[in-house]
Amino acid sequence: MTSIAPSAPLDDEPHSVAVGLGTRAWASLRNSPLTVIGFLVCLGLVVMAAFAPWIAPFPEDAGAVVKFHQRLQPPSAEHWFGTDLVGRDVLSRIVMGSRISLATAVAVIVAAALIGVPLGVIAAYRGGWTGASIMRINEVFLAIPSLVFVLVVTSLMRPSLPVTIFAIALAWWTWYARLAYGEVLSLKEEQFVDAARTSGASDLRIAFGEILPNLTSVLIVKTTLDLGYVILLGASLGFLGLGPQPPAPEWGTMVAEGREQLPDAWWLTTFPGLAVFAAVVGFNLFGDGLNDILGGRD
Amino acid sequence: MTVVLRLDRVSKVFGSGRGWFGRSRRPDVRAVSEVSLTLETGGRVGLVGESGSGKTTTARLILGLTRASAGRIELAGRDVTALTPEDEGHIHRSAQIVFQDPLSSLNPKKSVQQIVMLPLIAQKIGTTNERLERVKELLDQVGLPQRYRNSLPDRLSGGQRQRVGIARALAINPQLLVLDEPTASLDVSVQARVLALLDDLQRSLGIAQIMVSHNLGVIRHVADKVAVMYLGRIVEQGSTAQIFSAPAHPYTQALFSAIPVIDPSERASLPQRPEVKGEVTSAAHIPNGCAFHPRCTSARAECSNVVPQLKAIADGHQVSCHLYP
Numbered sequence: 001m002t003s004i005a006p007s008a009p010l011d012d013e014p015h016s017v018a019v020g021l022g023t024r025a026w027a028s029l030r031n032s033p034l035t036v037i038g039f040l041v042c043l044g045l046v047v048m049a050a051f052a053p054w055i056a057p058f059p060e061d062a063g064a065v066v067k068f069h070q071r072l073q074p075p076s077a078e079h080w081f082g083t084d085l086v087g088r089d090v091l092s093r094i095v096m097g098s099r100i101s102l103a104t105a106v107a108v109i110v111a112a113a114l115i116g117v118p119l120g121v122i123a124a125y126r127g128g129w130t131g132a133s134i135m136r137i138n139e140v141f142l143a144i145p146s147l148v149f150v151l152v153v154t155s156l157m158r159p160s161l162p163v164t165i166f167a168i169a170l171a172w173w174t175w176y177a178r179l180a181y182g183e184v185l186s187l188k189e190e191q192f193v194d195a196a197r198t199s200g201a202s203d204l205r206i207a208f209g210e211i212l213p214n215l216t217s218v219l220i221v222k223t224t225l226d227l228g229y230v231i232l233l234g235a236s237l238g239f240l241g242l243g244p245q246p247p248a249p250e251w252g253t254m255v256a257e258g259r260e261q262l263p264d265a266w267w268l269t270t271f272p273g274l275a276v277f278a279a280v281v282g283f284n285l286f287g288d289g290l291n292d293i294l295g296g297r298d
Numbered sequence: 299m300t301v302v303l304r305l306d307r308v309s310k311v312f313g314s315g316r317g318w319f320g321r322s323r324r325p326d327v328r329a330v331s332e333v334s335l336t337l338e339t340g341g342r343v344g345l346v347g348e349s350g351s352g353k354t355t356t357a358r359l360i361l362g363l364t365r366a367s368a369g370r371i372e373l374a375g376r377d378v379t380a381l382t383p384e385d386e387g388h389i390h391r392s393a394q395i396v397f398q399d400p401l402s403s404l405n406p407k408k409s410v411q412q413i414v415m416l417p418l419i420a421q422k423i424g425t426t427n428e429r430l431e432r433v434k435e436l437l438d439q440v441g442l443p444q445r446y447r448n449s450l451p452d453r454l455s456g457g458q459r460q461r462v463g464i465a466r467a468l469a470i471n472p473q474l475l476v477l478d479e480p481t482a483s484l485d486v487s488v489q490a491r492v493l494a495l496l497d498d499l500q501r502s503l504g505i506a507q508i509m510v511s512h513n514l515g516v517i518r519h520v521a522d523k524v525a526v527m528y529l530g531r532i533v534e535q536g537s538t539a540q541i542f543s544a545p546a547h548p549y550t551q552a553l554f555s556a557i558p559v560i561d562p563s564e565r566a567s568l569p570q571r572p573e574v575k576g577e578v579t580s581a582a583h584i585p586n587g588c589a590f591h592p593r594c595t596s597a598r599a600e601c602s603n604v605v606p607q608l609k610a611i612a613d614g615h616q617v618s619c620h621l622y623p
Contacts, residue, residue, distance in 0.1 A: 200390030
């Protein structure tokens with residue numbers, strides 16, 4: 001075997017000055033303060049959830065505590081967001097509640113992606129009857145608005161956090177299946193798929209070893225955006241009484257509980273509502289920014 | 299000389315199938331019609347033709363990426379026409395391809411090392427250490443510095459990418475290398491280096507090569523036999539010297555006259571320009587008789603009725619044209 005002398009002049013040099021992900025990320029962030037805001041909100045939420053018992057001024061207020069001597073106090077230096085009907089600190093409950101919202105959202109999305117992505121990949125890669133069947137089932141799920149779907153599922157079971165997660169995931173996998181389906185449909189026409197095939201790679205290896213890694217960017221963007229939407233849907237369920245039951249400090253449940261005290265005790269609904277708002281907007285802005293950084297499409 | 303590849307009257311029809319209620323949705327497309335080709339160890343065949351002439355489909359048939367509608371394909375001593383899983387395994391162990399677009403043919407999420415190693419992993423060849431060693435050897439062989447081993451394809455230049463593609467194709471020591479316009483998307487100076495590399499590999503490893511191209515200059519450089527395709531059929535084949543010095547088929551002659559020249563005096567060294575009328579006919583509506591007759595200035599009555607067969611006009615030089623009785 002001969003080898004070409006490595007000292008021989010080498011083709012053209014790489015044409016474009018290689019722009020690393022870090023450089024691109026920095027440039028995007030500088031041009032888009034909204035992404036930074038989104039990122040900070042998300043970071044704050046995660047930190048809040050992770051260290052909730054240490055951040056909340058009265059962590060015990062998350063449970064069934066009763067402090068009647070300080071019930072329905074408006075926001076003050078001691079209770080920034082006021083106190084509720086039985087005297088619990090609203091700020092503490094919101095901080096503790098972030099754990100529920102975030103855990104729900106993460107669990108839902110992990111479950112939805114684990115169900116949806118493989119199904120979408122298989123449907124697009126195999127095509128034919130397999131693909132058509134998967135996508136038709138997908139469309140049946142898609143035809144029912146997710147809130148209605150989740151309402152039906154939860155009302156058939158006893159409302160609790162696992163049930164909420166299960167119900168939302170069951171409604172949400174369709175989006176992941178469709179996303180993966182569309183991406184794989186175009187990726188499988190790339191020549192590297194033919195190259196893998198002539199290399200002798202099995203269908204399983206091509207679909208999940210070669211094609212799937214090319215979905216990471218879109219999946220990262222999608223999951224980030226979805227974290228916000230799932231938090232919103234979870235709160236909606238809580239509001240309708242189909243989420244985690246009181247005394248759990250679920251944000252939607254808190255809004256529902258405080259609703260009867262409007263307009264006098266406005267802080268009972270406003271602050272949990274704002275928490276939901278901040279989470280949704282935060283994940284949305286951050287997701288959009290990620291989309292730009294990772295070179296995704298609009 | 300052992301025969302590495304034998305195509306015997308191979309055809310490929312892309313059927314649209316039957317629509318609902320048994321109606322045909324679209325006319326069938328005859329991409330390749332009765333192509334016969336033989337290639338021996340160390341031989342290099344150039345497959346020439348314009349877009350839609352069926353040369354890429356022929357390449358895909360050889361590699362088992364699509365199933366032949368008729369005919370017989372024999373690769374490295376085995377009839378692989380049926381394309382059973384065993385046949386596919388045999389094809390993957392014997393033939394590899396280098397694609398036209400080096401970027402699209404390299405997985406953007408995989409490093410050079412992962413890409414070159416894929417055939418070894420997929421075919422369970424060697425241990426991890428042996429594979430790493432082999433990758434190193436292959437990169438030396440194609441002249442890509444080892445420092446690019448962990449680079450992603452988008453960090454490489456066009457020529458470097460094509461070297462990765464060639465290294466991948468060589469990984470399993472194939473007996474046949476299919477080159478699908480391997481230089482078409484490269485700068486001219488880079489083209490020359492990639493062609494030199496292919497020359498070198500052919501000399502040192504003796505791998506049979508099929509070069510699919512519409513670039514006659516490239517074909518002349520690399521091939522010792524040439525087959526000219528028009529609308530799915532081989533209209534002329536022979537040694538490179540025969541085809542280039544005495545092109546017989548009016549279509550081949552027309553192809554030569556289409557070679558751009560810088561100095562008009564060079565034109566004189568090329569065969570005379572016969573006129574070609576009209577556009578390339580679509581493979582979905584192949585004319586009766588000789589497929590080339592609507593564009594041929596020498597067409598006679600029989601050309602529109604009778605399909606000409608390949609006939610020898612000299613030793614090893616065959617042409618399918620009614621002008622040669």
